[in-house]
Amino acid sequence: MTRLLINNGTFVTMDAQLPQFEGWMAIEGDLIAGLGEGSAPEQEKSRATEIMDGKGLLFMPGLVNTHGHAAMSLLRGLADDLALQDWLQNHMWPTEAKFTGDDVYWGSALAAAEMIKSGTTTFVDMYDHMQRVGEVVEQSGMRASLTRGVIGLCPEDVQKAKLADAIQFAKDWHGAADGRISVMISPHAPYTCPPDYIVKFVEAAHELNLPMHTHMSETIAEVEQNVRDYGYRPVEHLDRLGMFSRPTLVAHAVHLNDEEIALLAERNVAVSHNPVSNLKLASGIARVPDLMKAGVTVSLGTDSAASNNNLDLFQEISMAALLHKGVSGDPTVVPAAEALRMGTVYGARSIGLEGIVGQLKVGLKADFIALSISKPHFVPHTDYVSHLAYAARGSDVSHVWVNGKQLLKNGQLLTLDEEKILAEAERCFQRLRG
């Protein structure tokens, strides 16, 4: 079996035992097989089938993007700075209605290229034509948690067909791509799915033994509508429908009261915080410090490139570290290390992958990235955790590995044809717009 030894590198592990050090790491097959401070022992050197010089590179766990719609990268910049309903009803939905499986494939490939190049190794994706997203994950070598997001505002027979599609996708793809793909079950949101329809998804998730994912409380209007239509705010509503009897990840969770935060903590529901998208769509600012204080696992998502407008998780990390300080008036909330955990180990925890990815630790999957740090914005060499949270950008990422396989080398994609993807994505967009 191949055994890669990385020597003389700077490591930020996201592991409390050995947080940052100069040292070495060994990768055997798809696993992290060794890790230590200082120069690699002679024994490690002799066992290695390949030795890489880590000088000038910072190694850390690959980033985990816990909410997005990859195919919507085709809609980047199509419409900005508009009121939410105008944006959705007059721009997003009419264009998305024309999406074919081909569009989903190339839009998702565009997103995968951008994510790999900016250091994301695992992503959550909720969309339609999910088998085409699965193909992109298979080919790109990334890790993903995929879910057919179902909008249930439709006749009963269409509802049935969509639920069947979501279940079939789960059966076909959960555990696929050497285990790099896992599947979640997703009614799109409480405001787009009638309660009895949501219950059917909860039942399916129990039968399939899979976690659930949904949009929740992104806007205040949504929360008010929920109270009007069903008598409860979204958290209690979903709890009553049984969703939180499954491991659940909710995206956004911007508008929560204290009781809802307590209930999310009690039910061990994870939150995907999407600060850039929430700001851009003027949805509001999630109560992240309160969620964390209550013990809720908070991770980070970009949402789609149509409301971001990039998929650079380092921007979400710095935004999370910055925004809540300014809003709360307390410069000690969401410190740098916590923001980085949100983008790595908390992301893994949110989708059931803690202890598998999200840290550099012996026995975990070898999902990691290397940033080039011989650059002005990484000098002086004070605290790399601070530099990663506040000064780094996705473009600092030079190398990416997932499951021990290298996907990016010196900024070049090894598994995807970038030039072809850019051209095909542009072609798809021109057809959709035409």
Add this chain to the structure above:
Amino acid sequence: MTRLLINNGTFVTMDAQLPQFEGWMAIEGDLIAGLGEGSAPEQEKSRATEIMDGKGLLFMPGLVNTHGHAAMSLLRGLADDLALQDWLQNHMWPTEAKFTGDDVYWGSALAAAEMIKSGTTTFVDMYDHMQRVGEVVEQSGMRASLTRGVIGLCPEDVQKAKLADAIQFAKDWHGAADGRISVMISPHAPYTCPPDYIVKFVEAAHELNLPMHTHMSETIAEVEQNVRDYGYRPVEHLDRLGMFSRPTLVAHAVHLNDEEIALLAERNVAVSHNPVSNLKLASGIARVPDLMKAGVTVSLGTDSAASNNNLDLFQEISMAALLHKGVSGDPTVVPAAEALRMGTVYGARSIGLEGIVGQLKVGLKADFIALSISKPHFVPHTDYVSHLAYAARGSDVSHVWVNGKQLLKNGQLLTLDEEKILAEAERCFQRLRG
């Protein structure tokens, strides 16, 4: 005289007449000599002494960073996530007290390297040992508005010496480096300078016919102290001291009431908005949409790398476009084009350089940058103004010109020795920390 023709480029001009197009631009000496849509006319091709293929590149005005302390890049990551007074009194000030001219030189060189590489061509700098900053500007080829920032909480003889130093610096350096350097006069802030001392700076600014720059209303505590000590909030206080009889740029202006906004507009005072620094230090969120509605010129500053922690003005542009939407709940405020103007033409206007830099327009100085756009996050080719505001990063900048001279080529600095600067900055930091 040399005449550079750039052909087949994408241009975003920040000029209302011809906002974005595919075309050509000619540079003669230090000026933009021609600009047009489509392929360059034969006459242009024959006049050119050099022709550059602009395919895959987006050309736009160089960015203008209107508030910072370049030398403090040496303190990047030294102390984060602390309460403001702890940060200042226990970390920043004790370390800065040890700064020598050598530290200021290498810290400013580090900042210049980072700024050029991320597309900033003009910067405002307020610090001490300003002649060493002037040397960096001279050598780097950048454009700058420099000012000796004076803290007046000291005995009268020290006050006198500092004022004399500020005046001497202005006499020696205003108009230096082929006119690339201009000078402003700066009492550091109303809370660090007694009123009669501020008046002396106003008198000096009148004598020298120079604009003024100061920190103002960064924190709520500062505003309250001003009212306690002097009976007025900072805007009225500075107005009564005569400062606004000079063209003035104030940094931060986070805590303003309606009357103050109206007075700033009436006096034509420009505001340097520093959103990232204000968030990181938990100072608050400036009322930018209200300032703009009142007609105040609002530009963007990074502040120093100690409170940012990088000098990437594209991050300030996207932050300005995002933050005020989320805070106001209105997704139409600070639209993409306005955020880009804040980083370019409004920056120029803030420091008296409108009509000289900040736009691509015939007759203006050739201060411009080129971004590589054959990348996933610039696809599809919808609206480049949107992509620049929301998707771009400083690392997309490949080429930079100031005054017609190229400072960055394919990401490599042409006027500064990057490797030496990184090593010297690290050396300075280790000595300061030791």
